[in-house]
Amino acid sequence: MPAETEWTHLYATIKKKIGLDLNLYKQEQLRRRVLGSIESKGFSGIPELAKAVEADENVCKWLIDRLAINVSELYRNPEKWVELETKVLPMLLAHTQKLKIWSAGCSFGAEAHTLSCILENKFQGSHTILGTDIDAAALDQAKQGNFCEADVRGVPPTILDRYFTRAGERWQAKxxxxxxxxxxxxxxxxxxxxxxxxxxxxxxxxxxxxxxxxDVLYRRFFEALKPGGVLFVGGTERIFNSRQVGFEAPLPFFYQRPLEGDNRWRNAS
Ligand SMILES: C[S@@+](CC[C@H](N)C(=O)[O-])C[C@H]1O[C@@H](n2cnc3c(N)ncnc32)[C@H](O)[C@@H]1O
Incomplete structure (x- = not known):
């Protein structure tokens, strides 16, 4: 097993190189993935990996790509997208016709494209959707809007037909x-x-x-939302101290920064 000092040195090297702080990740799983990556690339151990990360931007990119778990697909957890479409978006659009949206940790863009399909199909307007991630390779795919069969398997057929074209074995977003x-x-x-x-x-x-x-991240998301704005989290990511952060939670997995005054989200059930 590598010594703790070796991990400390590797993390400091990555932090210096790209600003990413691996101390903020759950360690067991992360370290398992680092060790797997070392083996696959033939490095002798953590010190050699740290040296290569220091010397070569591409090794650093490769490592982040290995550590990032990019699993995603369009319309992932379909019932949540139905709730977003039928309850959350109408509520948000009652206050503005131009939604400012952020897909944080967007991987290869499946989530952002799903949202864009829903908006274009039902709530057209000059909305903006920003997708961000630490993984450059996943972002390249997101920018191309090009997906494999497995990525689009949950897309309703009419939506697939309307907003994607077949490109060989893959699907290209229009x-x-x-x-x-x-x-x-x-x-x-x-x-x-x-x-x-x-x-x-x-x-x-x-x-x-x-x-x-x-905890820090949820508080920062709260500040990044407008009053009335909503944070949509994953199916296993209930925020247990949401009230302490300031959120209201009118629907499971949707957290709202309260509107000032009387204009609360009344219609959700
Ligand atoms: C499992 S994917 C989730 C993709 C999508 N949100 C979904 O639910 O289908 C997790 C993503 O989080 C990204 N990620 C991990 N740490 C991050 C960080 N510190 N900042 C931004 N993105 C991060 C990974 O690169 C990966 O693409």
Whole structure:
């Protein structure tokens, strides 16, 4: 087993190189993945890996790509998207016609494209959707809007037909759902956040973070939302201290920053 000092040195090297703080991740799983990566690339151990990360930007990118668990698909957890479409979006659109949305930890863009399909199909407008992730390779795919069969298996057939074209074995998103999407690198654990969001999606990302890191992140999401704005989390990511953070939770897995005054989210049940 590598010595604790070796881990400390590797983490410090990565932090210096790209600003990512691996101390804020659950350690058991993370370390298992680092050790697996070392083996697959033929490094002799953590010190050699740290040296390579220091010397070569591409090794650092490769390592982050290995550590990032990019599993995603369009319309992942379909019942939650139905709730978003039938309850949350109408409520948000009662206050603005131009939604500012952020898919935080977007991986290869499946979540952002799903949202764009729903908006284009039912709530057209000049909405903006930003997708951010730490994984450059996943972001490249997100920018292309190109998906394999497994990525789109949950897409309703009429939506697939309307907003995607077949490109060999893959599916290409049409411009009508790509036009409002922007993707860029962003680290949820260290970046300064923009504010004024109507909706933030952060699903299946915080499961990798320590409890302390999660708590800080939820408070920062709260600040990044407009009053009335909603945070949409993953199916295993209930926020147990949501009231302490300031959120109301009118629906499971949707947390609202309260509106001032009387304009609360009344219609949700
Ligand atoms: C399992 S995917 C979730 C994708 C999508 N949100 C979904 O639910 O289908 C987790 C993503 O979180 C990203 N991630 C991990 N740590 C991050 C960080 N500090 N900042 C931003 N993204 C991060 C990973 O690169 C990965 O793409």
């Amino acid at each position: 411009d009508s759902i790509r036009k409002n999407l922007t993707f860029r690198r962003g680290d949820l654990l260290s970046d300064k956040f923009d504010t004024g969001y109507d909706l933030i999606l952060c699903r299946n990302v915080v499961i990798y973070f320590t409890e302390e890191a999660k």
